[in-house]
Structures are given as structure tokens and as C-alpha cells.
Amino acid sequence: xxxxxxxxxxxxSTNLGFDLSSSHRHLRRLLFRSTFITPSLTQxxxxxxxxxxxxxxxxxxxxxxxxxxxxxxxxxxxxxxQSKLLQEFINIPSIDKAWIFNSDSGSQAMFALSQANLLAxxxxxxxxxxxxxxxxxQSVNFHWAPFPIEMTGASAFVPSPSGLxxxxxxxxxxxxxxxxxxxxxxxxxxxxxxPQKVHGSVYVDGWFEGISWNSxxxxxxxxxxxxSRPKPTFDHLGYYKKGNSLDKDIGSWxxxxxxxxxxxxxxxxxRQPALFVINVDSGEVEPIKxxxxxxxxxxxxxSPNSNGSAQYLVFAGWLGDKRKxxxxxxxxxxCAIYAIKFTSDEPKDDDANEFPIHNLTKSISSxxxxxxxxxxxxLVFVSAKTAVDSGAHWATESLHRIDWPSDGKLPExxxxxxxxxxxxxxxxGCFPGLYVTGLLSDPWLSDGHSLMLSTYxxxxxxxxxxxxLSGEVSRASPSDSDYSWNALxxxxxxxxxxxxxxxxxxxxxxxxxxxxxxxxxSWLWTNIQSPIRYSEKVMAGLSSLQxxxxxxxxxxxxxxxxxxxxxxxxAIYVSSSKSKENGKCDPLIAVLHGxxxxxxxxxxxxxxxxxxxxxxxxxxxxxxxxxxYGEDALQSLPGKVGSxxxxxxxxxxxxxxxxGIADPSRITVLGxxxxxxxxxxxxxxxxxxxxxxxxxxxxxNMASMVGITDIPDWCFFEAYGDQSHYTEAPSAEDLxxxxxxxxxxxxxxxxxxxxFLLGTKDLRVPISNGFQYVRALKEKGVEVKVxxxxxxxxxxxxxxxxxxxxxxxxVWFNKYCKL
Numbered sequence: 001x002x003x004x005x006x007x008x009x010x011x012x013s014t015n016l017g018f019d020l021s022s023s024h025r026h027l028r029r030l031l032f033r034s035t036f037i038t039p040s041l042t043q044x045x046x047x048x049x050x051x052x053x054x055x056x057x058x059x060x061x062x063x064x065x066x067x068x069x070x071x072x073x074x075x076x077x078x079x080x081x082q083s084k085l086l087q088e089f090i091n092i093p094s095i096d097k098a099w100i101f102n103s104d105s106g107s108q109a110m111f112a113l114s115q116a117n118l119l120a121x122x123x124x125x126x127x128x129x130x131x132x133x134x135x136x137x138q139s140v141n142f143h144w145a146p147f148p149i150e151m152t153g154a155s156a157f158v159p160s161p162s163g164l165x166x167x168x169x170x171x172x173x174x175x176x177x178x179x180x181x182x183x184x185x186x187x188x189x190x191x192x193x194x195p196q197k198v199h200g201s202v203y204v205d206g207w208f209e210g211i212s213w214n215s216x217x218x219x220x221x222x223x224x225x226x227x228s229r230p231k232p233t234f235d236h237l238g239y240y241k242k243g244n245s246l247d248k249d250i251g252s253w254x255x256x257x258x259x260x261x262x263x264x265x266x267x268x269x270x271r272q273p274a275l276f277v278i279n280v281d282s283g284e285v286e287p288i289k290x291x292x293x294x295x296x297x298x299x300x301x302x303s304p305n306s307n308g309s310a311q312y313l314v315f316a317g318w319l320g321d322k323r324k325x326x327x328x329x330x331x332x333x334x335c336a337i338y339a340i341k342f343t344s345d346e347p348k349d350d351d352a353n354e355f356p357i358h359n360l361t362k363s364i365s366s367x368x369x370x371x372x373x374x375x376x377x378x379l380v381f382v383s384a385k386t387a388v389d390s391g392a393h394w395a396t397e398s399l400h401r402i403d404w405p406s407d408g409k410l411p412e413x414x415x416x417x418x419x420x421x422x423x424x425x426x427x428x429g430c431f432p433g434l435y436v437t438g439l440l441s442d443p444w445l446s447d448g449h450s451l452m453l454s455t456y457x458x459x460x461x462x463x464x465x466x467x468x469l470s471g472e473v474s475r476a477s478p479s480d481s482d483y484s485w486n487a488l489x490x491x492x493x494x495x496x497x498x499x500x501x502x503x504x505x506x507x508x509x510x511x512x513x514x515x516x517x518x519x520x521x522s523w524l525w526t527n528i529q530s531p532i533r534y535s536e537k538v539m540a541g542l543s544s545l546q547x548x549x550x551x552x553x554x555x556x557x558x559x560x561x562x563x564x565x566x567x568x569x570x571a572i573y574v575s576s577s578k579s580k581e582n583g584k585c586d587p588l589i590a591v592l593h594g595x596x597x598x599x600x601x602x603x604x605x606x607x608x609x610x611x612x613x614x615x616x617x618x619x620x621x622x623x624x625x626x627x628x629y630g631e632d633a634l635q636s637l638p639g640k641v642g643s644x645x646x647x648x649x650x651x652x653x654x655x656x657x658x659x660g661i662a663d664p665s666r667i668t669v670l671g672x673x674x675x676x677x678x679x680x681x682x683x684x685x686x687x688x689x690x691x692x693x694x695x696x697x698x699x700x701n702m703a704s705m706v707g708i709t710d711i712p713d714w715c716f717f718e719a720y721g722d723q724s725h726y727t728e729a730p731s732a733e734d735l736x737x738x739x740x741x742x743x744x745x746x747x748x749x750x751x752x753x754x755x756f757l758l759g760t761k762d763l764r765v766p767i768s769n770g771f772q773y774v775r776a777l778k779e780k781g782v783e784v785k786v787x788x789x790x791x792x793x794x795x796x797x798x799x800x801x802x803x804x805x806x807x808x809x810x811v812w813f814n815k816y817c818k819l
Contacts, residue, residue, distance in 0.1 A: 550573050
């Protein structure tokens with residue numbers, strides 16, 4: 001039998017479950033890294049509780065003798081108990097990526113997984129391999145390697161097209177060189193250290209990120225931070241030194257130099273993304289010349305190399321010559337697909353003139369995710385032109401193709417062919433439009449014109465097959481499934497995917513083309529035995545969970561409302577089959593996504609599954625403005641935030657009460673970012689509806705946010721409904737409108753106890769926005785609790801922060817729901 005270990009012999013780890021010998025030990029650590037609104041933890045009500053945890057030895061025994069006055073023993077015990085269960089859920093690994101390699105002995109699968117490492121406050125990365133065998137009875141088996149391979153310190157790992165080489169990139173945490181390692185099946189073949197004077201860290205952010213092998217596996221193109229620009233140098237007396245350099249010089253010091261725009265949230269301190277190519281034999285790195293600094297490059301791929309034609313580097317580029325707005329989660333930033341010729345010959349000084357840059361998408365305002373068809377005849381890309389043209393940070397997308405010249409000679413202008421157009425008002429059950437976060441590196445079936453992708457479809461994520469020639473779209477994942485599906489890789493004409501729901505952990509699926517029971521062509525899916533072992537506590541907590549998608553009719557259909565905005569909204573109801581056994585409903589959490597142009601799909605979440613397992617039902621609301629429902633519904637919200645979206649949420653909650661699945665006396669609300677905006681709006685506009693609330697980095701006052709956020713255009717667009725009002729200097733009328741549409745305008749009515757979770761490094765909704773609201777609540781005597789995470793930005797997703805946040809959410813909600 002073919003070897004089922006990974007091709008690449010890197011540090012082996014013995015299990016997928018990170019062993020925490022004592023949850024108390026980790027809770028002690030977590031308690032000291034968050035900052036409460038009180039001046040000092042040692043003066044807070046947590047004082048004696050913290051002393052108790054510090055006094056515990058590694059066995060978990062309590063050696064403290066003092067009387068605890070900060071928290072009552074019941075609450076203390078609850079923190080300890082909840083931390084043990086939450087740890088079990090946090091430990092569940094994620095299946096992030098997959099690659100399939102074909103050989104004479106069959107297909108070999110390689111999966112990338114990640115898992116929270118609470119102690120290090122990072123994610124561990126693993127590789128897990130398996131041999132795919134197609135049995136005579138048409139079944140498929142995966143023969144898994146006995147152990148995963150831990151990729152210690154790896155920032156990215158990218159197999160070559162043949163699967164015979166593996167590139168491992170290790171970014172430094174300081175000014176050290178970036179490491180490139182080339183592995184074969186038994187050892188490291190090459191190792192190169194690229195100094196900071198060549199470039200900084202390689203981008204592995206999922207946005208600018210682009211790491212691409214060429215077809216003959218001699219070069220790798222990638223995006224990295226440009227080298228540091230020279231700063232002014234002064235000697236020990238403060239005299240300016242001519243000939244500034246990057247080198248350190250004893251007896252002198254560096255000034256700061258000119259400030260430069262950055263791309264906002266998640267990119268603070270990151271230098272301009274630039275394009276490089278490394279020769280994997282020699283280690284020579286070539287910066288690609290001819291690309292203006294006004295273009296931030298990303299997502300690079302190689303053009304086909306055939307018939308001796310010129311080879312190009314094709315990439316997405318974002319313009320940032322005037323003002324760089326925040327780009328993370330924002331698809332409304334103008335971008336284009338560019339091409340520049342590459343030669344491996346010795347570079348010349350006039351290369352920039354000899355090999356000019358080509359804008360392939362001049363006639364369209366957005367182009368990203370470039371992919372070449374297998375035969376090299378087509379270049380396909382995704383466009384967010386609707387977002388760019390309207391101002392919505394994310395909107396319904398489109399798919400396009402360009403015919404690639406066989407001789408490699410690019411014309412002055414290119415003909416862009418529409419493959420999938422924007423859908424405004426989808427019919428019930430029909431394709432609602434395209435909403436992708438990216439494309440597979442190799443998304444093609446063997447016919448060369450069928451592209452497989454994953455997209456949001458109402459409250460689910462589905463896998464689609466797109467015919468590049470006809471534009472026909474068909475659903476590859478089961479049409480009767482309310483689970484969310486994500487294609488990971490293709491095995492010839494078969495699909496390796498992962499499927500999950502709010503009530504079930506992710507499962508690996510294998511899809512083949514075949515005939516259904518009626519004899520019609522269909523995709524047939526096989527469950528693959530998972531290599532991941534889940535704890536008994538996790539499986540017990542999930543065993544009774546169930547979910548369904550509720551359709552909630554819209555009640556206030558105003559004149560002039562687009563047809564697509566009149567359709568029912570959806571809410572995912574997650575509950576235990578044991579709910580109402582004692583004659584009353586479990587307490588309910590209304591869960592509100594951010595954006596507002598985002599979506600909560602029917603997929604698994606560790607932290608939300610944990611809350612379900614301790615006795616909470618959930619109502620996960622996709623209000624109008626969410627992705628996946630067509631452009632009419634999405635564009636109905638801008639200009640009405642704080643009103644239409646709030647009404648939709650209240651409508652969904654009332655619908656649940658009327659159905660008898662929610663107890664009106666035990667309803668809580670949870671949301672982050674725009675979901676936090678809705679959370680704080682709801683406790684002001686419906687002060688008697690919710691017994692407790694939790695808000696994660698919430699937008700509380702757009703008037704104070706607009707001048708300090710990395711996306712001030714968001715405030716204008718969501719408040720006015722178009723881009724025409726945007727200015728860097730808001731008028732008094734603008735600020736008045738922002739205030740009126742913000743939660744802080746309803747603060748006089750708030751009485752709901754509220755937990756706030758805030759990140760100090762948040763550039764999207766800076767922490768002062770939350771603090772202003774918190775202090776106003778405290779002034780009027782509303783009970784609040786605040787956790788501040790000094791090293792976190794907007795998502796609050798670092799492992800310790802995620803863990804501590806949901807531990808406190810659970811205890812906070814339990815207190816007021818009397819669970």
C-alpha cells in the first residue's frame with residue numbers, strides 16, 4: 001500500500017487534541033492578561049478569586065486559607081466548571097485547506113488544520129495526510145496517517161503542483177530574515193534566509209496573500225512587505241547625517257521620517273505589499289520592477305507557459321495613492337487585474353520600460369482572485385464592482401473571463417465576458433447571486449471549463465459548479481441540505497469538501513458525479529471517517545442539539561421598497577431536543593452578525609456550540625442587508641441602519657415568542673461590530689425585551705467614530721445610503737445624523753445589564769467608542785462589566801481572548817437567566 005504519512009518529514013506531533021492538564025492553570029493566566037475598567041485587578045471584586053487561583057498548585061488543589069469576599073462561592077465554582085467545558089470546545093481543530101496529489105498508487109490527500117494553543121496564545125498548525133482509495137463497489141476510503149505533523153513556526157506551507165516539493169515560509173517576529181525552506185519527501189533540500197533589506201515578512205493574510213509556484217517548479221512568486229524606507233539619521237549631538245541608510249550605526253539614532261498611509265485594521269505597522277520571485281535552486285530573490293508604489297499587489301499567479309510564449313505574473317492590485325481606507329473585510333476598494341512580463345534572465349536597469357505593466361480590467365471597477373483555466377485559454381476573476389460602485393463594504397459579486405492570447409502578446413484593451421452577473425431579486429429557491437471569499441488554487445474539473453466554488457446561498461454556504469462557456473450555474477452540494485458546505489480541493493472530477501451545521505462538528509465529504517435515484521445526473525456524496533477525535537463532553541453536549549431555518553415575514557413593507565427586500569428574512573433556530581421537558585423553554589440568545597453586509601451561515605462554531613451545550617437556544621438572525629439574498633435586499637438597508645435592521649431583529653425575536661420556542665422572560669442578545677451596534681440599539685429601543693446583553697467591539701456612536709475609524713466612508717454610506725455625501729470633514733448636519741442613527745441616542749432608556757468586550761488595538765471601531773457608551777451607562781446606574789484586551793484588534797479572535805470572552809459571556813448570561 002502507498003505510504004500514508006505526509007510527503008514531508010517535519011516535526012511530528014502525537015495528537016490533535018492539545019492537552020491542558022489543568023483548566024485552572026490557564027484560567028489563572030487569562031485573568032491576568034485582561035484589563036477591567038476598574039483601576040487594578042488587585043483592587044477589583046476579583047481580588048480574592050484571583051488569589052485563590054494563584055494559590056492553586058498544578059494538581060488543581062486549593063491551598064488558599066483566606067475568606068473569599070469578592071465573589072460568592074457559587075459564582076466561583078461556576079467559573080471553574082464552565083472553564084473546563086469551554087476548554088473542550090476550544091480544543092476542536094479547524095480543517096482549513098486541502099491538497100490532492102495523484103500518483104501511480106492513487107490519490108494522496110494533505111489537509112491543513114489549526115488548533116488553539118491557549119498557553120502560547122497562538123494557533124498550532126498541523127498537516128494530516130491520507131491515501132484515497134476508490135473501492136470496487138464505488139465507495140471511497142481514506143487511509144489516514146496515524147499522526148498529524150505539526151508545522152512548528154510555519155507562517156505558510158504551499159505544495160508544488162506535482163506534490164514533490166513543499167515550500168515552508170517562516171516569517172520573523174522581529175527584524176530577523178524571513179526563512180524559505182524547500183522540502184522533498186525525506187528532507188530539507190534548500191533553506192534560504194531573506195534579509196530585511198530585500199523584503200520584510202511574506203503576506204499570509206488571505207487578502208494580499210499570493211504564493212504561487214510556476215509550472216516547472218523552478219520559481220515561486222509571492223507578495224511580501226517592501227524593504228524599509230530610509231529614515232533620517234542624527235548623530236549623538238543631534239546633527240543631521242547625510243546619506244541616510246537602513247544600517248544601524250553606533251553613536252547615532254534614527255528619526256521617524258514621513259508618515260505613510262496604511263491599510264487600516266489588521267495592517268498596522270505593515271509595509272507596502274510588493275511582488276517578488278525567488279529561484280528555488282539558487283535562492284536569488286528578484287523584486288519585480290515596473291509596478292508603481294501606488295498599487296498594492298496581491299493574489300499573484302503565473303500565466304501559462306506554452307509554445308515558448310512570454311510568461312506573465314498576473315495579480316490583483318489595489319490603488320492607494322491618495323487615501324488608504326481600511327481594506328480588511330472591505331470589498332468596496334477599487335482594484336484591477338494586472339499582468340507584467342517575467343524573465344528569469346539577469347535583470348537590467350531598464351526592465352521597467354521593457355516590461356510595462358498591463359491593466360487587464362480597465363473597463364470594470366473591481367477585479368480579484370485571478371485563475372487560469374487548465375488549458376490556459378481563459379483567465380477568470382471575481383469582481384465586487386457592485387460594492388465599489390455603490391459603497392457597500394460587501395455586496396453581490398460577479399464572475400468574468402478574459403480570453404488569454406496563445407502567443408502571449410497582450411492587446412491594448414481586453415474583452416471582458418460576463419459569466420455570472422449580479423442577481424437583484426432571486427426567485428424562491430433559485431440562485432441568489434455570487435458571494436465568495438476566494439477561489440481554490442485549482443478549481444477546474446477535467447473538461448477545462450467547469451469551475452467549482454463555494455458561495456453563500458441565503459443562510460447556508462453551498463458548492464456550485466459554473467460552466468465558464470454558458471454561464472450555467474448548478475448546485476453540487478445537496479440541494480436538500482441546510483448544512484454549510486465548503487469545497488477544499490478537487491480530486492480529478494471529484495470534490496473533497498467539509499460540511500457542518502450549528503449542531504454538528506465539521507465532517508469531510510467526498511463528492512462524485514453520478515446518477516440520483518431518478519436517474520438524473522447528480523453529485524453523490526460519501527461520508528469520510530474523520531481523523532479528528534472529539535471529547536466525550538463535546539459529543540455529549542452536541543448529542544441533543546437540533547436546528548432549523550425559520551422564515552420570518554416582513555411586516556412593514558413601505559412604498560418604494562424593492563421587490564427583493566419584501567421577501568421574508570431568515571433566522572437559524574438552534575435548540576436542544578430536550579427543551580421544554582420541564583414545561584418551559586430554554587433561555588434564548590439572539591445572535592447578530594456584523595457588517596452589516598455579512599451573513600451567519602448554518603455552520604459550526606466552537607464557542608456558540610459551547611453556549612448551546614450549557615442550555616441556551618439560539619436565534620441567529622440574518623436581517624435584510626445580509627449577504628446571500630440578492631442585491632435588492634442588501635441595498636435596502638443603507639440609509640436605514642438603526643431602524644430597519646433593528647425592526648427585523650425584533651420581528652424575528654417576536655416570531656420565536658409567538659411560535660412558543662422562546663421564553664419572553666429569558667431572552668439575551670449577543671453581537672459584535674455592527675452586531676454590537678444592533679445589540680446596543682436593541683437594549684435602548686426595546687428596554688424590556690432582553691434580560692442581559694453582550695457586545696463585542698460595538699459601534700455605539702457613529703458621530704465620534706467617523707473621525708478615528710479606518711473606514712469613515714462606512715459611516716456615511718450606512719447613514720445616507722450612498723457615497724455622494726462622503727467628506728474628510730463631516731459637517732454639523734452629518735454629525736447630527738450619525739448621532740441620531742446610533743445606539744447612544746437611545747441610552748436614556750437602557751436598563752439591561754450589559755457585558756462589553758473591547759480590543760485596544762481595534763482600528764475599525766476604536767475602543768473609545770465603547771468606553772463612551774459604557775461610561776454613560778454607568779452614569780445612569782446600569783449594571784455593566786467591561787473586559788479590555790490590550791493586544792487585540794477588531795475580531796477579538798486570539799485564542800486566550802476568544803476563550804476568556806465566551807467564558808464571561810456564559811457566566812454573565814447564566815446570572816441573569818438564572819440558568
